[in-house]
Amino acid sequence: MWSAARGWVLRHAGTKIQNYGADYFDTYNPIPNSPALAAQISQDALGSGKHKISARLWCDNMFGCQPNAWQALLDFNRTVNLAGAGQ
Template sequence: MKRTLLTLLCVLAAGCATRGQVNPDVMQIATAPLTCSNADQCAAWWQRAQQWVRSHSTYELQTATDTLIQTSGPGGGKRALAYQITKTPNNDGTATIGFAAHCDSSLGCKPNPWEAGAAFKQFVRTGVDHSPAADTGDDAAPATAGAASGAQTGSAR
């Protein structure tokens, strides 16, 4: 009996251990700086940033200024991501666009914040949408404190 219980616990632990892992290619894209090089490019990228958030957020757009795009949420234990996008001018005339995404569920976010960050950055740079599905299925990777805060900090800019 004890052996069966131990085996079952090991199988469950192994299944949980692989959840939440992020593809290294996705992580590289999500953590690469998103810096526009001149006023025209920055304006185009900022417009794309707002377009991406509008089309991918479950939550309503709460704020849209020249330096901040923010949705309402998250709330109520939902797995849907809430977004905060910032544009910070640099001394050399460029600007850095920051990305933050988080949810309010202990089961994890859907989509994964790192995947959403990578999709956002690819869309802003290219105008081509490669976003993960934004449904609320049960196969979402859990958003651990490290992943959620990493997606919100400078590491995902």
């Protein structure tokens, strides 16, 4: 699922990954006035070998993001959950 999260960000974020670790990664800050997405993704252990992956998606455009940040988050969750369904 972590790999799916990283792949989704690589395909959909408007900036490259800046920091990458075992339980956190983020992109560079959004480009000023750009509707392109930036992302922060974290993975928290829940116990019993389970993890929760959380995402924050945003942009720096007063008219909104492209794609819409809320719709992009839904797609991110769908993609990551489908990757976990195969485990």
